[in-house]
Amino acid sequence: MAQEASAGQLIGGKYRLVSSLGSGGFGRVWKAHDEHLDVDIAIKEIWLPPAQFEEEYNERLKRAAREARSAAKLRDHPNIVTVHEVVVEAGRPWIVMQLVNGCSLDEYVRQHGPLPRDLALKVARALLEALDAAHRAGILHRDVKPANVMMASDGRILLTDFGIARHKDDTVLTASGTVIGSPEYMAPERIRGRADMPVSDLFSLGATLFQAIEGISPFRRETSMAFHVRGVDG
Template identity: 75%
Template sequence: MAREANPGQVVGGKYRLTSSLGSGGFGRVWKARDEHLQVDVAIKELWLPPAQTAAEHTERVVRAAREARNAAKLRDHPNIVTVYEVVTEDDRPWIVMQLVDGCSLEQYLDQHGPLPADRAVRLARALLAALSAAHRTGIVHRDVKPANVMITSDWSVLLTDFGIARHEQDTVMTATGLFIGSPEYAAPERIRGQDGLPASDLFSLGVTLFQAIEGLSPFRRDSFMGSLTAVLLDEPPHLKRAGRPLDRLISELLHKDPADRPVLTEALAILDSPMVDRERQVDNSQQQAAVHWHNEASTVRAGRHRVDVAAARPSRVPLDVLADQQEAARRKSRRRKTVQVLVGGLLLAAGLGVPVAVRMWH
């Protein structure tokens, strides 16, 4: 049995633990001193349950190596925490990484409350940039959430914890039916067993941004299964604090169907062009009706009668309002069909007594 780590312990022959920075379900992050280079680092201690099998131990070690490998591909990105190496101590893997002078987004929100809109947009832009870099190299994070977003003292934003990230060439290491992740931030398709999609990271980003701007997690419920069901079936609450373009971006990211979510370039375009949207293009006839009327009152003669065109013409409707009305109708139709299918599936699973295996990852 591995001994419990304590301040003062030296890991990997050179990293002296100084203080604990926080812990979760599978490990603890320490502040440590690299005694060779005389610099401070963060080091992630992975906890291996004493009752594990040899196969489980191997899987945990492989996952740690995979996290380091995946993160190392992204070490030069300004919005991703750098991983330096993996060392083994007491038959456990330890991940050595950049020490961030700051706190997690989760801690920041607990201490300061919801973000103002301008900072939320800054957060969105940084995380979109980080995910874009990861996806370009074939890496899907799979656990985007406030606890895995670091905010520095000068308000730089960094994405961290690629512990359950998957590269397109990685071998699937978990048992069939085993869900790893945080349920309230997981995309519906991940809960249904369709894993490894870049679009799933974007749904998780949408939940994270919603919580950042509104101060609450839209799909958090009193139980694990309640949160899973909310992600699958419930629409998020109405956004109250997010103005354009953030409200539009979050709404797009939270589509239940991954095919309806914007890709990364489209998401960035929404931030840059609040009046433009990939699915909300009004057809030419509507544009002409809404835009090309003259502001001045015009009149035409029809025989002996004068017609006041200004009084008779349709009211001028902004394009984004027309687009929102169309999108609301589409989402209502899609949700009705989706709920019918999902409820039937859940009832069937409950009737057959299908076991569900889940694992919380903090």
């Protein structure tokens, strides 16, 4: 099993980890410095569970490569965080990304409360444009949520973390019955394990915007079982 990463570690021979920016179910995002170009970047460390290591490793590596491939098609869009490359270091894949100074929509609402009308409209337009570009490229995000929306300090709104995005022509990498994503923002058809559709991303966008405007998630539940009940029974 790979050792836990730490500040000061060199990744890919040129990316020096500076500080942790946050973590989620699949990994941790670091601020890092590109010592070749002398610029700051963000780099996402993908965590590999110890159980069934080889199988999980291969799946996560494929998912990381897929994120880079998907994001490369969208790298010029002003409302999508740019992914530069994927490197493998310390037994796990690392996704090198554009560094966005600011905070997530989730953090913003926690700190400042519900968004005012004009800002909410700005966020909605930016995310609709980002998803429209992704869908036109045949890419489904599959994990739209406040934590994956960046509120940049310069006023930009960007969609990030295409880590579980899937192109319409990709094969499904997860085992049958496995749900990957954030259940409280997932469309019912995804919880049921049915085929993904662009409209499913729009359902997640709706839940995200509800939280942005009201300050609470509309489908938050105490247990994961409650989501399966919602997904099956409506």
